[in-house]
Amino acid sequence: MTMLRMIAALSAAAFAFAAGPAQAEMKSQWVDYSHGDTKLKGYLAYDDKITGKRPAILMIHDRAGMQPYTQKHAETWAKLGYVSFAADFFGYGQGVLPKDVPEAQA
DSSP: OHHHHHHHHHHHHHHHHHHOOOOOOEEEEEEEEEETTEEEEEEEEEETTOOSOOOEEEEEOOTTOSOHHHHHHHHHHHHTTOEEEEEOSSOGGGTOOOSSHHHHHO
């Protein structure tokens, strides 16, 4: 009887492992927008499998401007169930990225 229970438990565990959790459909896209005459480009990330209302996070990049790690942070929040938007602060939509710290501070 103990062996039968063990086989049943192992079978259930194998089935649960094979089925696994539903894979998230991560979506991300660049969003063009403007403020006055300045063209801006933000990065939007969200999980498409989540429906209904969701919390949102508005991110502002650091003084280096919109960088790949900014996008990764937005995607990390999206994996946690948030709609994440990394807003453009410098004019990335027009190709503006500061070359150094003094330029970013200006």
